[in-house]
Amino acid sequence: MLNIFFKIQGSEKKLKPLALPPGPSPCPIVGNLQDMWRKKPAFNWIHDVMKELNTDIACIRLGNVHIIPVTSPKIALEVLKDNDSTFATRPLTMGTEYSSRGFLSIAVVPLGQQWKKMRKVVASHVLCSARLHSLLFKRREEADNLVRFVYNQCCKSGSGSVVNVRHAARQYCGNVMRNMMFNRRYFGEGIEDGGPGFEEEEHVESLFIVLQHLYSFTLSDYLPCDAIRTVSKYHDPIIEERIQQRSHHHGNYKKGSDDHQDLLDALISAKDETGRPSLSVDEIKAQCMDLMLATVDNPSNAVEWALGEMINQPDILKKAKEGVDMFVGKERLVQEYDIPQLNYVKACLREALRLHPVAPFNLPHVSTRDATIAGYFIPKGSHVLLSRLGLGRNPNVWKDPLKFMPERHIGSTDHHLQVELTEPELRFVSFGRGRRGCMGVALGSEMSVILLARLLQGFDWSLPSHEEKIDLAESKYDLLMAKPMHARAKPRLAAELYNQLIK
Numbered sequence: 001m002l003n004i005f006f007k008i009q010g011s012e013k014k015l016k017p018l019a020l021p022p023g024p025s026p027c028p029i030v031g032n033l034q035d036m037w038r039k040k041p042a043f044n045w046i047h048d049v050m051k052e053l054n055t056d057i058a059c060i061r062l063g064n065v066h067i068i069p070v071t072s073p074k075i076a077l078e079v080l081k082d083n084d085s086t087f088a089t090r091p092l093t094m095g096t097e098y099s100s101r102g103f104l105s106i107a108v109v110p111l112g113q114q115w116k117k118m119r120k121v122v123a124s125h126v127l128c129s130a131r132l133h134s135l136l137f138k139r140r141e142e143a144d145n146l147v148r149f150v151y152n153q154c155c156k157s158g159s160g161s162v163v164n165v166r167h168a169a170r171q172y173c174g175n176v177m178r179n180m181m182f183n184r185r186y187f188g189e190g191i192e193d194g195g196p197g198f199e200e201e202e203h204v205e206s207l208f209i210v211l212q213h214l215y216s217f218t219l220s221d222y223l224p225c226d227a228i229r230t231v232s233k234y235h236d237p238i239i240e241e242r243i244q245q246r247s248h249h250h251g252n253y254k255k256g257s258d259d260h261q262d263l264l265d266a267l268i269s270a271k272d273e274t275g276r277p278s279l280s281v282d283e284i285k286a287q288c289m290d291l292m293l294a295t296v297d298n299p300s301n302a303v304e305w306a307l308g309e310m311i312n313q314p315d316i317l318k319k320a321k322e323g324v325d326m327f328v329g330k331e332r333l334v335q336e337y338d339i340p341q342l343n344y345v346k347a348c349l350r351e352a353l354r355l356h357p358v359a360p361f362n363l364p365h366v367s368t369r370d371a372t373i374a375g376y377f378i379p380k381g382s383h384v385l386l387s388r389l390g391l392g393r394n395p396n397v398w399k400d401p402l403k404f405m406p407e408r409h410i411g412s413t414d415h416h417l418q419v420e421l422t423e424p425e426l427r428f429v430s431f432g433r434g435r436r437g438c439m440g441v442a443l444g445s446e447m448s449v450i451l452l453a454r455l456l457q458g459f460d461w462s463l464p465s466h467e468e469k470i471d472l473a474e475s476k477y478d479l480l481m482a483k484p485m486h487a488r489a490k491p492r493l494a495a496e497l498y499n500q501l502i503k
């Protein structure tokens, strides 16, 4: 059989064949492609196959590529901890090549000099704690705007109004990143009540289309191209204009004035050892796209699911609200400096990230050489997919895995005092770990906690009339809630607190 790798074992120098992980037998040439297409969505088929074979690691052949899904933390750690450097590159796809302008940015770029350079520039100039700290006021503006936007919807009716939580959450994420990156909330005129205009709707919607298709198993390279063009249509003129301005004001652009730089300024003004700009115009454009894509989906999806689950379990909702009231009170709005106190809110978010990940798999990790994982042969070029779904819902790891139970994250061994959203033990995937781990742990955590905490503190949430439960069904095609979550919001703080947000 072709798929067997012979390994010389110890001093005996006996040839011992290592097998590939178990999997459905592949047809010649196309492998398992036909099976997978017949049984869409692909991730369901893959998880069904693994269940049938009773395995936490499998091998699926798509054409000549070995896809290796993994559903146990032990094996996941073997990949991202013990063999991190072997599995640190990404697949080459048309979609990712296009979205990164020819592999110029970070997240989807294969391991190499370009990835290294961009990761270094972004780590030291863009996502460093000094920069994030200096842009706190922008995140605060957007946290206020979120409350204002929801409040304005409530004011339309005395008993509270039904709010589209998905919409509010996604727009908050888009606003935060637009404000931090481009120093603006709106590409166009915006809307009086704090909500998005046409441009912002189109921007955020296009980001989600790109994300949905980046590594999908379907041949959908054309759809994301349109969406990428739409995002670029908004970003690129701002980037070009800013680069021009900065080159005109070169003389006045003092180093000491770093304080008010937004992320775009930070990218433009980054210098290499010789004092020349580190990044080309294309690299800046690609990196802005990359950061925008990386920011919007996880926090908004986690909060939408968390709040839906919490409305269906009022005890949990009450406990989370009481937590915020106890540490923050009702006299002022919750802020980032409160986050260390908000352990129960963070436990709810961890639970949402575990049970309702935004995507079935982590970003793919491709091996740069042959390797052995869980005693199986993993050939060079394999795509290892840590299953966010399989890990987070693994019944050998989690009791009642399908139940939303934030308590499971409180006081567990590695979280004595502080609940964090990170999960380095990979019992579920939140930010991953290792050299391809998420670069936005601090920002992503802050955004998620503030988004949920502001919604909980600012409003009493309940079911829309005539509904007995929030419908927590998943979409047929992915892991999003089948329908955008709608719930009734009623202001619960003094009117002055909301009114002072109205600009």
Ligand code: HEM
Residues within 6 Å of the ligand: 106, 107, 108, 109, 119, 127, 291, 294, 295, 298, 299, 362, 363, 364, 429, 430, 431, 432, 433, 435, 436, 437, 438, 439, 440, 441, 443, 444, 445, 448
């Ligand atoms: C709750 C929010 C977030 C979650 C759950 C999350 C999760 C992840 C995950 C699972 C990965 C892939 C890790 C891997 O390949 O093993 C990743 C990669 C990445 N994330 Fe995040 N992320 C979040 C927010 C952010 C934010 C706000 C930023 C930046 C503004 C960001 C920037 C990145 C980048 C640049 C990568 C690619 C790293 C690389 O390939 O070298 N993320 N993130």
